[in-house]
Amino acid sequence: MRLFQRRLLLLIIYASIFQQCNGFSVLQNPLSFLQNALVPNKIPDIVDYTSCVKSNQEIQQVAKFFTESFWTRKGGKALADSQFQLVYSSQISEFRKSYPTQKSFMTYGSNSNEKSKLFVCRTKEKEICGCIGVQMSKIDEIKNDGSAIEAPVISNVVVGYNFRRMKLAEYLVRYMHDFILEEWDCNSVYLYVDESNTPAVKLYKKMGYGVISKDLNGQVMRVNESGGISAVSASILCMRKSL
Secondary structure: OHHHHHHHHHHHHHHHHHHHOOOOOOOOOHHHHHHHHHOOOOOOOOOOEEEEOOOHHHHHHHHHHHHHHHHOOHHHOOOOHHHHHHHHHHHHHHHHHHOOOHHHHHHHHHHOOOOEEEEEEEOOOOOEEEEEEEEEEEEEEEOOOOOEEEEEEEEEEEEOHHHOOOOHHHHHHHHHHHHHHHHOOOOEEEEEEEOOOHHHHHHHHHOOOEEEEEEEEEEEEEEOOOOOEEEEEEEEEEEEEEO
C-alpha cells in the first residue's frame, strides 16, 4: 500500500510542476516518469516466482546459472571447458562474500556487507531463469559535508539464454526497485554498466536512469581468444534513478 501511495504522490507532484511550468515539463523524460510511477511491475508468463537467496545451496545454484549464462559466451567467445570450473568456483566465493547467508557470514565475518540481497526468478519447473543483486555501497557523488553517498547499487543482472527477449531483465530491475523502496525505504538507486553494452544502457535509460558520471579508465572482464578470462579497458557509466 505504501508503494502505491508514494507513486500517487509522485503523480500529484508531477502534475503540480507541469502546471506551474505552463505545460512545459522540467523533467527530462516525463513519459518514463509516469510509466515508472504508476504502472505496476508485470510478471512475465515464464516466471512462476521470485525469491531471495537464503542458503549456501542456493548460492551454488545461482553461481552455476550465472557462469553458464554470463561467462560462457561473454564477448561472443566461448569459455573453455578447462576454465569453467575455475570461474564457477570463483563466482561462488564472490556471491558468498557479496550476499552472505547465515553460514557464509560466519565464514567471512564483519567484512561482509549485511545490507545486500540476491534474488532469483524461477519457472514452474523450478529452473532459474534470471537473477539480480543489490548492495548498499558508497557512490562517488559527494554530500554537502564532503562525505560520499551510501545508496543501493544494483548489479549482477543476468537472464538465461533460453529466456531472453521476454522482458525478464526489465521485470527483475523493477522488482528490485519495489524491494528497495518498500524494504530499505530508499528513494534512489544506482548501477554501473559498460558503455559498450548498448542493449543494457538502452534498457536502463528507457526505465528512467540517467548517466551521472563516466569512468574512461575502467576495466571489465571478458573471455579472450584462448577461452580464458582477462581484463580489458572499458568506459564505465554510473547511472542513477529516483524511485
